[in-house]
Amino acid sequence: MAGIERVTEASLDVLEVLLQAQRDRRDVHGWEIKKATRRSGPTVYGVIDRLEDAGFIEGHWEHQGPSDKGPRRRYYRLTGAGVVAASKLIAERRRPSQTKLQALERGLVVEYGWSR
Amino acid sequence: MTAKDILLAVIIPLILAEFGPWCGWLAARLLPTAAKLRYADSQRAAVRLEEWSGDLSDIPGQLTKLTYASGQLLAGTAAAAQRKAKARRKVRGRDVDGLVTAQLSSTGVSSPGQLTIYTTQWCGFCQRLKIQLARLGIEICEVDIERDLAAADYVMSINDGKQTVPTVLLPDGTTLVNPSAAQVRAQLAAVPPGSPS
Numbered sequence A: 001m002a003g004i005e006r007v008t009e010a011s012l013d014v015l016e017v018l019l020q021a022q023r024d025r026r027d028v029h030g031w032e033i034k035k036a037t038r039r040s041g042p043t044v045y046g047v048i049d050r051l052e053d054a055g056f057i058e059g060h061w062e063h064q065g066p067s068d069k070g071p072r073r074r075y076y077r078l079t080g081a082g083v084v085a086a087s088k089l090i091a092e093r094r095r096p097s098q099t100k101l102q103a104l105e106r107g108l109v110v111e112y113g114w115s116r
Numbered sequence B: 001m002t003a004k005d006i007l008l009a010v011i012i013p014l015i016l017a018e019f020g021p022w023c024g025w026l027a028a029r030l031l032p033t034a035a036k037l038r039y040a041d042s043q044r045a046a047v048r049l050e051e052w053s054g055d056l057s058d059i060p061g062q063l064t065k066l067t068y069a070s071g072q073l074l075a076g077t078a079a080a081a082q083r084k085a086k087a088r089r090k091v092r093g094r095d096v097d098g099l100v101t102a103q104l105s106s107t108g109v110s111s112p113g114q115l116t117i118y119t120t121q122w123c124g125f126c127q128r129l130k131i132q133l134a135r136l137g138i139e140i141c142e143v144d145i146e147r148d149l150a151a152a153d154y155v156m157s158i159n160d161g162k163q164t165v166p167t168v169l170l171p172d173g174t175t176l177v178n179p180s181a182a183q184v185r186a187q188l189a190a191v192p193p194g195s196p197s
Helices: A009-023 A030-037 A041-053 A080-093 A096-112 B003-038 B042-058 B062-091 B124-135 B149-158 B181-190
Strands: A057-061 A074-078 B115-119 B140-144 B167-169 B175-177
Touching (some): A009 A030, A009 A074, A041 A057, A041 B042, A041 B062, A074 A080, B003 B062, B115 B124
Parallel strands (some): B115 B140
């Protein structure tokens, strides 16, 4: 298939977070994305489903030692095709000022758990 | 103090203290059901379940845990209902929008002059093409390649092993991959229906 079938505002939010993470050279898990976008859990994982199906992102499980207990985290990163498509979509659909502001705001949210 | 005040000041905190921890427990019990309902694909359901359980351990509040799990459960229920409704419509041989004239269970053209479009349920380009073709008054046969494995093999055989949708098989035997409605119409006009080459 070519791309994702519909690009919602939530999809754009998630793509922005993923692009920012890619620039920071780190991977993010679902809960981080959820917090950064301030979207609901089902919405965020719905977007992750679609992006995964489209081959825009790939996920990998965190490594757990034998002493670690509990559920593993699954980290996501944009694929090569994903970076290209996400950059294009953000450029088309988000005004630069808006993107920058939101990135700034999200940066704070992600790093310090700060919210308005 | 009225009875309402007593309720607010005493009973509710008591209930929360009593059942708060239970909410967290219940939240963890809801997630497997939520994942199973949401995803027909059991592998993906397992992946998401572990992710969601991880999310739950990041939420400090017991009631917030329950809210999160309820949200997932609600979305799961909605997804399951949607899948069920879609399957029911498929059985009746009608597409979501009533655009499809027939449903094929095998590869090939049902009748001379009819074109076959290979799709998946989630493919937006397929949906768009179906709507556009319907507007042009072109009758189509739809085959869901995720339900019809023979059809999936057929699509892979003409797309270098990829399950590319929409793939259109025209009455004259030519195939078009992700064409516009105009392209389909042009191809139909080049080889009129009923005169297979």
